[in-house]
Amino acid sequence: MADLTTDAQIKAILESPEHKESLLYLINKLPELTDALQMLEDKTAFVRHVLSDKSSLSALADEAEDKWNSLQLSGEHASAILALTHKLPLLVESLEKAEEAASFVKQVVTDKQSLAYLAGSLKELPLVQEGTDILAETNLRYRNEQPYSKISIMRIFKLLKNPALVSGFRYFETLLEVVHKHAKNNKGA
Amino acid sequence: MDFTHHAKVAIIGAGSAGVSIAARLIRSAPHLKDQIVIIDPSSKHYYQPLWTLVGGGAAKLEDSVREQADFIPDGVNWIQDAVTEIRPDDNRLLTRSSGAIAYDYLVVAAGLQIYWDKVPGLKESIGKNGVCSNYSPEYVQSTWDNIRNFKGGTAIFTQPSTQVKCGGAPQKIMYLADDYFRKSGVRAKSRVVFASGLPNIFAVKRYADTLDQVVERKKIDTKFRVELIGIDGEGRKATFQNLDTKETLSLHYDMIHVTPPMGPFPFIASSPLADKDGWVDVDKHTLQHNKYPNVFGAGDCSNLPTSKTGAAIRKQAPTVAANLLSLMNGKEPKAHYDGYTSCPLVTGYNKLVLAEFDYDKNPAESFPIDQSQERVSMYLMKRNLLPIMYWNGMLRGLM
Structure with a gap:
């Protein structure tokens, strides 16, 4: 049997305008609240059914395990992932630099004016320039020479004394010696 | 608005x-x-x-x-x-x-901004009467015309006391001109003058030491703390003021390369x-x-x-x-x-001192070589690679 004092207190509270208003609101919202409760009940029931469906859970677990095993991951991999995570800031910095370098190369090779400038610059390099000058002068003198002028023995001897030719002969001689030595070593092996 | x-x-x-x-x-x-x-x-x-x-x-x-x-x-x-x-x-x-x-x-x-009009007579003479300047696409060709047509006499190269773009540039063109005068056989009958509003050849001692040697080797007449204050194109006279004594000095020239005041x-x-x-x-x-x-x-x-x-x-x-x-x-x-800043100081055709330094004038060099020496490699880099790096790297935000 309820305590009379408590009943009176509840009655007094329910008669207050604020509580009357709240009750009215709840009664108005009752259909929506019921729907929400029903939905929650359905979800809970679904989870309960799934958890009790051992064959489905077992299939899922087997599939996940198979995939995990196929990765052949070991403790070393876990350590490597940790190490990699630690190095990520440095790696990102390096990757950014590599990306910038690749973008720069791409810019250069697609920039026709820069390529033309580089090609022009190469021709003006001192060594290339010197080589070009020598060839140009050689071609000019060769063209101006008498086409059928005789080549005497004396002329050949004179040519053989030319320091450039002597140096060339010596280089060729050394080259033959090195080739011979390597061929001999290969046979021995 | x-x-x-x-x-x-x-x-x-x-x-x-x-x-x-x-x-x-x-x-x-x-x-x-x-x-x-x-x-x-x-x-x-x-x-x-x-x-x-x-x-x-x-x-x-x-x-x-x-x-x-x-x-x-x-x-x-x-x-x-x-x-x-x-x-x-x-x-x-x-x-x-x-x-x-x-x-x-x-x-x-x-x-x-370049202030051509701050030197009386400069604006009227630039590009003619032996007056030239590298500081405008309109006039830069006139510098080469003056150098290659120089037959001897006095060639003056100026640097103002104001801040300028690339503080080393006013002397670079002088070294190239000197080189060319030697190749064309007119250097023996020429006087090359460097008239600068600054107190020395370069602000960083490490590079200034090399440049002082270059100036001595090339027998260049240097005048420091002097400001160009007027040009008489037709009379081929340049007037300078000593920034310390305020005395003025007029020099005859056969060609003058002017680095204009900037601000x-x-x-x-x-x-x-x-x-x-x-x-x-x-x-x-x-x-x-x-x-x-x-x-x-x-x-x-x-x-x-x-x-x-x-x-x-x-x-x-x-x-x-x-x-x-x-x-x-x-x-x-x-x-x-x-x-950080850098000044590729061209000291002749195929020679360059690559100055790199910071706020405290401490060298901040990029290459593992002594960059205070004149080097062909550094010249080739400036001439052939830096433009490519500028157009394709720097302006693209890549370097």
Whole structure:
């Protein structure tokens, strides 16, 4: 049997305008609240059914395990992932630099004016320039020479004394010696 | 005036600094697409470091110029106009004919102004009567014409006491001219004079030592602390004033290469952004404005106490871009510029001293060789590689 004092207190509270208003609101919202409760009940029931469906859970677990095993991951991999995570800031910095370098190369090779400038610059390099000058002068003198002028023995001897030719002969001689030595070593092996 | 534009970031100037910073911003924060505007009236973009070699006949002027439009980064809007007024208290810019621009953040990278008219007689004589200058695409060819047609006499090379773009450039052209005079056989009957408003040949001792030797070897007559104050083109007379004694001195010349006085643009000097000398007043490490935190400055227009060079801008641009993005994300600007600058001092055809140093004039050299020596390799790098790196690396925000 309820305590009379408590009943009176509840009655007094329910008669207050604020509580009357709240009750009215709840009664108005009752259909929506019921729907929400029903939905929650359905979800809970679904989870309960799934958890009790051992064959489905077992299939899922087997599939996940198979995939995990196929990765052949070991403790070393876990350590490597940790190490990699630690190095990520440095790696990102390096990757950014590599990306910038690749973008720069791409810019250069697609920039026709820069390529033309580089090609022009190469021709003006001192060594290339010197080589070009020598060839140009050689071609000019060769063209101006008498086409059928005789080549005497004396002329050949004179040519053989030319320091450039002597140096060339010596280089060729050394080259033959090195080739011979390597061929001999290969046979021995 | 009606506000016709609104930009998250407005950049004044599409020179080396403006374009590099825009490229870096859009690369690092693609979400800023179409929210960055760059304001510059010029339709051409010049690689000015090549002009020393153009004036010396070792490079072509056309290799130093490209279309500006080709270097405005994708996603950045270019307003081809000139800024006439900066109102940082209202976050507004006024332009000559495109109305006003309201901005959230501002980067001032306008470069500097050449004041041809500050030397009486210079404007009237430039390009004729033996008067030439490398400091304009219009006149740079006249330098080479004067050098190759020089038949002997007095050749004067000047440097003003004002700040100039690349402080070493006024003497580089002199060394090339001296080299050419020797090749053409007129050096023995010539006097080469270097008349500079500065107290020495170079501010960093390590490189000054080498340059003093070059000057001695080439038998160049140096006059320091003298300012060019007048040119009489027809009479071929240059007047200088000693900056210490105030005495004047007139010299006859057969050719004179003038490095004109330079200074800040009036629209910057008259704005609240300027320091007492008219340059954009920024923190020398973060490049953030000292009074307006949403404003940054870079390049020749800033009051950074370092030599005004493209190489300095190469290091300033990433600092501005990083600090601006930090500020947008509510973080402190932490990127730090140490005053790095570089001056490839051409000392002749195929010879160069690559000076690199910081705010404290400490060498900050890039290569594991003694860069204070004259080297062919460094000349080849300046002549052949640096332009490629500029067009394809620096302006694209890649280096």
